Amino acid sequence: QQPVQSPQAVILREGEDAVINCSSSKALYSVHWYRQKHGEAPVFLMILLKGGEQMRHEKISASFNEKKQQSSLYLTASQLSYSGTYFCGTETQPKTGQNFVFGPGTRLSVLP
Amino acid sequence: DVKVTQSSRYLVKRTGEKVFLECVQDMDHENMFWYRQDPGLGLRLIYFSYDVKMKEKGDIPEGYSVSREKKERFSLILESASTNQTSMYLCASRPLGGSSYNEQFFGPGTRLTVL
Numbered sequence: 001q002q003p004v005q006s007p008q009a010v011i012l013r014e015g016e017d018a019v020i021n022c023s024s025s026k027a028l029y030s031v032h033w034y035r036q037k038h039g040e041a042p043v044f045l046m047i048l049l050k051g052g053e054q055m056r057h058e059k060i061s062a063s064f065n066e067k068k069q070q071s072s073l074y075l076t077a078s079q080l081s082y083s084g085t086y087f088c089g090t091e092t093q094p095k096t097g098q099n100f101v102f103g104p105g106t107r108l109s110v111l112p
Numbered sequence: 113d114v115k116v117t118q119s120s121r122y123l124v125k126r127t128g129e130k131v132f133l134e135c136v137q138d139m140d141h142e143n144m145f146w147y148r149q150d151p152g153l154g155l156r157l158i159y160f161s162y163d164v165k166m167k168e169k170g171d172i173p174e175g176y177s178v179s180r181e182k183k184e185r186f187s188l189i190l191e192s193a194s195t196n197q198t199s200m201y202l203c204a205s206r207p208l209g210g211s212s213y214n215e216q217f218f219g220p221g222t223r224l225t226v227l
Binding site: 002030034042044104 | 116145147152155160202216218219220221
């Protein structure tokens with residue numbers, strides 16, 4: 001079952017902060033975050049593992065609440081280069097591919 | 113750098129044609145994936161392969177088949193293309209171990225239009 005992402009879209013001014021949420025109805029082993037810029041392939045940002053620590057990629061960080069099966073992506077002091085669509089992907093078991101499911105995506109636009 | 117290549121960036125086919133989409137990765141990854149990407153729906157898994165000649169259906173396998181005769185190559189086949197298969201198709205690979213084992217590496221995508 002596809003995870004739910006919110007919001008669907010967000011528009012920011014450069015320097016502002018944003019939070020993107022990803023939630024699942026299933027017990028998760030991991031949550032992955034990818035960013036896709038217009039016309040390009042998705043690129044891996046980070047992974048949150050069950051029982052693991054909060055992760056960070058440049059000024060982007062993420063957390064995983066195992067009790068709620070929810071992950072949040074925090075974009076701090078947004079830059080123009082952060083624009084794109086952010087996808088979360090979830091796994092219920094490690095090291096298999098079939099149970100990996102992407103969310104519908106959140107479109108982020110950062111304006112000057 | 114890991115490289116995943118897809119045979120075409122853009123493809124136009126007619127209804128009923130047999131269509132082959134090819135994907136090649138150069139990092140000896142065990143897992144390979146075919147996704148379909150449509151606006152508002154994200155990336156939906158069509159098929160997954162965890163080894164040569166091994167495949168598993170994803171969420172939307174109807175109308176598609178796959179072939180993996182060699183480890184580096186994973187092909188998606190539309191036996192009889194239909195207009196509702198017009199979409200962006202993305203291939204990805206992923207290692208089973210190593211420091212980057214969690215990451216999927218994507219190809220540039222093939223935008224298929226079926227007329």
